[in-house]
Amino acid sequence: MRKVLFWVFLAMVLGSLIALNPSTPWAQARGPIKIGFITPLSGGMAANGKDMLAGFQLYLEEIGYQVAGRKIELFVEDDEATPATGLTKTRKLVEKDGVHVMSGGLMASTGYALAPYIDSKEIPMTYPIMAPDDLTQRQRAKWIVRTGWNSSQPNHPFGEYAYNVLKFRKIATMSLDYAFGWENVGGFQKTFEEAGGKIIQKIWIPLTVTDFSPYLAQISKEADAVYAMFTGRSALQFTKQYQEFGLKGRLPLIGGGTTTDEHALPSMGDEAIGIITALHYSEVLDNPANKKFVKAFREKAKKAASYYSEGTYTGARWIIEAIKAINGDVENRPKFMEALRKVELRDVPRGNFRLDDYGNPIQNVYIRKVERVRGELQNTVIYTYPNVSQFWKYKPEEFLKQPVYSREFPPLKP
Amino acid sequence: MKDLLASKTRTIALSLAFLVLVLMPPFYSSYWITLLTQMLIYGILAMSLDILIGYTGLSSFGHAGFFGASAYVVAILSTRYKMGFVSCLVGGIGVATAISMIFGLLVAHATGVYFLIITLALGMVLWGLAFRWVTMTGGDNGISGIPRPDLGLPLSLKDPLTYYYMILVFFLVCLILMAIYVRSPFGHSLKGIRESESRMRVLGYHTWLHKYLSYVSAAAFGSVAGVLWAYFDGFISPYNMDLTASIEIILMVILGGPGTLVGPALGAGIIVFLKNFISAYTQRWLLILGTIYILTILYAPQGLVNLIRDWLKGGEKKTELKGIV
Numbered sequence: 001m002r003k004v005l006f007w008v009f010l011a012m013v014l015g016s017l018i019a020l021n022p023s024t025p026w027a028q029a030r031g032p033i034k035i036g037f038i039t040p041l042s043g044g045m046a047a048n049g050k051d052m053l054a055g056f057q058l059y060l061e062e063i064g065y066q067v068a069g070r071k072i073e074l075f076v077e078d079d080e081a082t083p084a085t086g087l088t089k090t091r092k093l094v095e096k097d098g099v100h101v102m103s104g105g106l107m108a109s110t111g112y113a114l115a116p117y118i119d120s121k122e123i124p125m126t127y128p129i130m131a132p133d134d135l136t137q138r139q140r141a142k143w144i145v146r147t148g149w150n151s152s153q154p155n156h157p158f159g160e161y162a163y164n165v166l167k168f169r170k171i172a173t174m175s176l177d178y179a180f181g182w183e184n185v186g187g188f189q190k191t192f193e194e195a196g197g198k199i200i201q202k203i204w205i206p207l208t209v210t211d212f213s214p215y216l217a218q219i220s221k222e223a224d225a226v227y228a229m230f231t232g233r234s235a236l237q238f239t240k241q242y243q244e245f246g247l248k249g250r251l252p253l254i255g256g257g258t259t260t261d262e263h264a265l266p267s268m269g270d271e272a273i274g275i276i277t278a279l280h281y282s283e284v285l286d287n288p289a290n291k292k293f294v295k296a297f298r299e300k301a302k303k304a305a306s307y308y309s310e311g312t313y314t315g316a317r318w319i320i321e322a323i324k325a326i327n328g329d330v331e332n333r334p335k336f337m338e339a340l341r342k343v344e345l346r347d348v349p350r351g352n353f354r355l356d357d358y359g360n361p362i363q364n365v366y367i368r369k370v371e372r373v374r375g376e377l378q379n380t381v382i383y384t385y386p387n388v389s390q391f392w393k394y395k396p397e398e399f400l401k402q403p404v405y406s407r408e409f410p411p412l413k414p
Numbered sequence: 415m416k417d418l419l420a421s422k423t424r425t426i427a428l429s430l431a432f433l434v435l436v437l438m439p440p441f442y443s444s445y446w447i448t449l450l451t452q453m454l455i456y457g458i459l460a461m462s463l464d465i466l467i468g469y470t471g472l473s474s475f476g477h478a479g480f481f482g483a484s485a486y487v488v489a490i491l492s493t494r495y496k497m498g499f500v501s502c503l504v505g506g507i508g509v510a511t512a513i514s515m516i517f518g519l520l521v522a523h524a525t526g527v528y529f530l531i532i533t534l535a536l537g538m539v540l541w542g543l544a545f546r547w548v549t550m551t552g553g554d555n556g557i558s559g560i561p562r563p564d565l566g567l568p569l570s571l572k573d574p575l576t577y578y579y580m581i582l583v584f585f586l587v588c589l590i591l592m593a594i595y596v597r598s599p600f601g602h603s604l605k606g607i608r609e610s611e612s613r614m615r616v617l618g619y620h621t622w623l624h625k626y627l628s629y630v631s632a633a634a635f636g637s638v639a640g641v642l643w644a645y646f647d648g649f650i651s652p653y654n655m656d657l658t659a660s661i662e663i664i665l666m667v668i669l670g671g672p673g674t675l676v677g678p679a680l681g682a683g684i685i686v687f688l689k690n691f692i693s694a695y696t697q698r699w700l701l702i703l704g705t706i707y708i709l710t711i712l713y714a715p716q717g718l719v720n721l722i723r724d725w726l727k728g729g730e731k732k733t734e735l736k737g738i739v
Contacts, residue, residue: 042700078693082653083556088452092690096445109555113649116559132555177545178554206545207554407548 032071033323033330036093037104040081044207044233048106048308049081051263052129054301055309056103059316062296067320068328075099081106081232083113090114094123100330101125101319101340104312108132108151108180115141124337128315129308133183134404136360136390145340146360147315149280151180152187152405154257154365156392157385158278159191161367162254165383166276168224170200174215174238175229175256177204177407184229184256186405191392198413209234212241219251229256235264243271252276260370262306265377272370272377280361280388281307281350282368282379290349304376310349318343360390423726439578447574448646453686454578454585455642457679460666461592462635467664468673469596470628471608472529475660476517476537480633482655483540484510484640489557489650490550499563499645506641507634513540514633522626525611537660544652556651560644571645581642585679588635592675595631604628605673669710671717680718 037056040049053076065072075097079086086105093099102118102125105111111130118125118141125144127135131151135141162168171192175181181204189199200222205215210233219226226247230238235258242248248271257279260272283294283305293313297305322339323330330336344354353363365388368379391399403409435454439447463477484506491497491505521532544551551557562571569576595601606614607621615621644650653659662685670681688706692699714721 075694078699083651084647084649084653087647087649088690089693091448092445092694095448096443097694109651112555113558113651116648407553 030070030328032073033067033101033328034073034075034097034099035319036075036077036090036097036099036102038077038079038086038089038093038102038110039104040106041076041078043080045081045106045231047263048129048232048306049078051301051303051306051308052104052106052312055297055305055312056128056316058293058297058300058309059313059320061300063320067323070328079105079110081110083107083110086110087113087117090117094121099123100333101336103128103315103319105130106308107178108183109178111135112179115139115144118143122333124333124340126315126319126340128311128318131183132179133390136356136358137400138404140358143337144359145318145337145355147318148311148361149363150360150390151183151256152190153360153388153390153392154278154280155184155187156191157365157388158254158367159188159193159197160195161278161383162188162225162227163192163195163197166225166252166254168197168252168254170198170222170224171227171254172201172203172219172223172225173199173227173229174203174205174219175227176231176234177206179406180231181229181256182407183405185227186410188227188256189410190405193410193413200412202412204407205234207234210237212238213245216241216245216247219247223251225252225254227254227256228259231258231261232264235259235261236267239268239271239275257281257307257368260368260379261308262304262379263308265306265370265379266304268377270372273372275370276367276382277370277379278365278367279307279379280353280363280365281310282366282381284373284378284380285349285351285366287347287349287351289347293349307350314345314348314350317345317348321345356389358390358396362387362389364388423722435582439575444574447578449687449690451574451578451581451646452690453683454581454679455639455646456663456666456682456686458585458588458642459636459639460663460670460678460682461589461675462632462639463663464667464672464675464678465592465596465604465628465632465635467667468671468675468678469601469608470604470625472525472625472628473533473664474537474629474632475530475534475657475664476540477533477632477636477663478655478659479537479540480510480514480636481640481643481659481663482544482650482652483513484637485644485650485654486544486551486557488641488644489560492560492563492644493557499565502563503638503641506644507637510637510640511630511634514630517633518626518629522622522629534657534660537655538657541652541656544655551652554652556649556653558649560648560650562648563645577646581646584638584642588638589675589679592635596675600624600627665707665710668715668717669707671719671721674717674719677717677719684718 039052040046060072075093077089077093079089102123106129108131111127111132115135122143127144127146128148131149133150133152136146136150173185175185200220203215203218254276257277260275260277262283294305297309321343325339326335346352351364353361356362365385366381367383369382370377371380459481466472466474487506487509488502491502517536521529524532545553571577603619603624607624611621666681666685667678671677688703692702
């Protein structure tokens with residue numbers, strides 16, 4: 001008993017010594033460039049998070065953790081896919097580790113939570129994955145650049161595609177009940193209904209659910225198809241249970257891109273075949289940059305390259321290009337921020353993209369269908385919408401007059 | 415040596431705490447100050463739960479619900495209605511206490527595992543409300559952008575150090591109030607209920623009322639922590655009040671030592687510190703945290719503070735919950 005106490009006591013002494021240690025001075029003028037990165041490494045979204053981290057590290061390894069004559073130091077923190085933890089960990093990275101630039105984050109809700117803090121601290125941050133619509137629409141953040149996408153972006157063209165090409169008329173949606181899901185479904189509903197279709201029901205499912213049968217039982221008999229938006233663990237479980245429920249052959253399944261994204265796809269079975277989704281990336285995109293990236297990523301991570309890994313790989317490259325442009329002078333934060341907004345990248349795995357005036361990428365949207373090729377499941381691209389903006393075909397000023405997509409908007413038509 | 419240590423422990427502990435909490439903060443970096451602020455806020459929360467666990471002998475699995483409820487009230491009042499600090503403070507504590515008065519009617523007759531299950535369910539009700547009442551709470555997005563309060567003083571509370579000292583004052587006031595509360599005759603009758611409710615009832619005590627008031631007062635003190643947290647973090651979401659959050663508070667109490675007030679505050683400090691600290695060094699930090707919890711249960715089930723007390727008393731006598739305070 002006393003031995004245990006001794007060790008506890010020792011740990012406490014050590015702890016307080018570290019606590020009493022006065023602040024480490026901010027990075028010396030030409031010390032290493034510190035990049036902070038948050039991502040979920042535990043919990044139901046860990047698969048996505050590990051892809052994100054591997055993609056980010058892959059690019060930094062390619063350049064040997066060195067840019068503009070300065071070393072790069074990467075600080076990684078687990079945000080557990082919860083906004084509160086994300087905020088705590090970001091605060092730690094900014095205030096304790098003194099990072100020069102922040103990146104990462106998975107959940108759209110985390111994106112909304114971080115923005116006020118980032119703006120108040122004036123720390124440049126990029127969002128390679130987090131896709132909440134409003135951060136490049138109605139509540140633009142001054143210190144955040146988004147190199148990923150926004151939730152409704154691929155769903156605007158996809159709504160039209162579902163009506164015009166897939167010929168669906170009545171669709172039921174099933175989605176995770178949080179901002180990312182609302183915005184995916186909202187974007188899809190808007191264009192699908194404007195094309196002439198009708199969303200007959202919207203089923204919202206809490207993030208913690210593992211048994212989907214009560215929700216699957218609610219699907220209306222009138223539906224021509226089901227639109228599903230899941231990610232991480234839930235994507236695997238949902239598609240599996242959709243088949244077990246006997247719905248697979250009867251009711252076509254389409255959905256948001258993350259539902260069949262490659263972070264989960266290799267773990268799925270035949271139940272995934274035939275699902276059609278829309279996203280700005282697919283592992284099998286046929287361009288040299290992507291082939292090189294996929295080969296390198298598969299070697300490093302020993303798994304398929306997902307949009308998450310491409311997003312952070314390209315996101316890391318984005319940050320590095322900005323640092324190059326200012327010659328490594330990251331201490332000058334306004335200048336750094338300006339450089340981050342001006343980056344232009346060519347030969348990106350997902351196809352080229354550029355930022356619009358609101359700070360969101362204009363990029364290709366791919367309609368993908370899951371097929372089994374040479375024994376592996378893949379997202380075969382069946383149609384490409386080139387250069388899609390977050391506002392689709394609408395005028396930005398007109399579009400911004402409507403509220404942000406939510407649980408209640410757009411409402412179900414009677 | 416040990417006798418000397420025993421007689422001086424209180425002095426040593428107090429002067430150490432004074433040094434670390436009052437004198438030294440101006441020399442810490444802003445990160446350590448925010449970490450200390452978090453420790454103190456969670457300290458208030460853990461102490462408030464100690465009223466229930468340590469003094470009344472009732473383990474509540476829904477305590478984070480009150481923390482969250484008052485934080486949400488502050489978030490809504492300050493972002494949507496631009497209300498000042500005092501009205502938010504009163505509003506937050508008022509709403510959470512009112513909820514606990516209603517919940518108390520349901521839980522106060524229960525004990526043991528039944529109490530645990532009912533409080534768990536009610537805690538989940540509050541969590542569900544935060545999650546699903548989207549128009550009011552923002553659902554999963556939570557509410558962000560809660561401004562630091564403006565007290566009309568020349569000092570800005572946006573500065574981590576000033577805010578820290580404000581929290582410290584709140585912490586001390588809560589600590590003193592709770593210490594008076596548990597040492598009062600009423601507090602002693604709570605301890606009586608902890609030891610034997612039937613005996614207390616036979617002695618003529620209205621035990622239902624005692625448990626009810628204990629539950630409400632724990633919630634009221636806990637809601638103070640919620641108010642301070644909302645202002646501190648600038649953000650509140652359902653994750654702050656889910657089951658995991660409630661269990662974490664219980665672990666703080668157990669780790670520090672139930673029935674000692676300062677123990678749970680110490681436990682809160684240690685857990686907040688570990689959560690923020692280990693994660694920087696390893697991805698397996700949840701494993702380490704889990705190991706610490708298991709070690710606590712195995713080797714120090716009476717908590718650190720009680721463990722130290724036993725050791726100073728000579729080691730052969732183990733504190734039963736009976737002998738505390």
